[in-house]
Amino acid sequence: MKRIVAFITVVVVSFGIMGWTSPGLLNNVHLGLDLKGGFEILYEATPLTGGSQVTKESLIKTAQSLEDRANKLGTSEPDVTTEGTNRIRVKLAGVTDEAVVRKQMKEPASLTFRSKDGTEKGAQEYKKIEMIGTDFVQNGAKLEYTQMNEPVVSIKVKSKDKFAEVTKRLLGKPLAIYMNDKYISDPVVSAIITDGSAQISVGGDLNKAKELRDQINLGALPLKLTEKYSQSVGATLGKQSLDSTIEAGLIGSAFILIFMIGMYRVPGLVAAFTLIVHTWLLILVFVWADFTLTLPGIAAFILGIGMAVDANIITNERIHEEMRSGKSIMSAVKAGDKHSLRTVMDSNITTIIVAAVMYAYGTGAVKGFALVLIVEIVLSIATNIYLSRFLLNLLLKAGKLSKPKYFGVKESEIREL
Secondary structure, eight states: OHHHHHHHHHHHHHHHHHHHHHHHHHHHOEEOHHHHOEEEEEEEEEESSTTOOOOHHHHHHHHHHHHHHHHHTTOEEEEEEEETTTEEEEEEETOOOHHHHHHHHTSOOOEEEEEOTTSOTTOOSOOEEEEEGGGBOTTOOEEEEOTTOOEEEEEEBSOHHHHHHHHHHTTTSBOEEEETTEEEEOOBOOSOOOSSEEEEEOTTOHHHHHHHHHHHHHHHSOEEEEEEEEEEEOHHHHHHHHHHHHHHHHHHHHHHHHHHHHHHHHHHHHHHHHHHHHHHHHHHHHHHTTOEEOHHHHHHHHHHHHHHHHHHHHHHHHHHHHHHTTOOHHHHHHHHHHHHHHHHHHHHHHHHHHHHHHHHHOOTHHHHHHHHHHHHHHHHIIIIIIIHHHHHHHHHHTTOOOSGGGGTOOGGGOOOO
């Protein structure tokens, strides 16, 4: 009796939680460009100065700079990724004014060192630009450590005389650092520097030191962005794609659930329940992890459901074989679970490995597909293997599955041992 109560409690409470939370979760799922509509641009990056090369670090920092600009434009969930050695792809959902986006996004990264010199006494803003990014030696910013093991950023400038004049005039005063008009820090000039080299203290914060080093190097080698490709995705097209995909997914899922229940009866009913739980958990992960749902993500979503169904079919077919061989129901279920587990786990683990490689080496939509597939498989193992077997064993040990027909096996198919 306790097992039946436990089974009913798990099912009722699960359906209650899913029914109560699902509307809010669905409303909070972030839709990607291909579903919500927006604008996509592919840029090719080249150095502003001749004889230079685009480094991996400068490309990554430029991509981060573009993402910051996209956020300032008010776009929702900008997706900015690097491709190859010199390309950056920008996806902006919900964009209305493409001309403004084009103008502001492709401006080179602007690094400036500013002072309050010449401003009103007591002014809080750094308005006077003392030095710009191109005043610094390319890739001249390095991460170093003092004798006290404190991380600092060492820099080199091209004109020693200019740097000496600036440090002499601002001795004992702050020299603020800005990237694209965004304040970074304001170290105080502690000495007159005549050799063109200096160290910037960041208060012992290693992450800040690394970030400042990368920003100065990016500013010393600002990249010119040339638009190679662009497309506008209408919101109507995105909505139609989403509606059609959801409709196809619901129809396919309904046929799958009917098939499972018709073929495997009670185990099929349990499998149908765990598939619903699996789907709800995936939506929950999307919202909690702030993932963006795209068409490739939906494809991975549906593929994962197919794999989850496959796991249930393998297990239930193995149980059928054990029953037909003449074993008792309890022995058949135990043997079927045991013998099918390795096959199911091997299949899932190999798929996770492939998806992990796709995520590591892929870009854009490929990464999204791989990530959703990995999450899907992990949830499938938890629900369609372990939760499904737990619920089935509750019913079995409660004595409610005493006949083979409850598993979809006919008495005439059972052989005598």
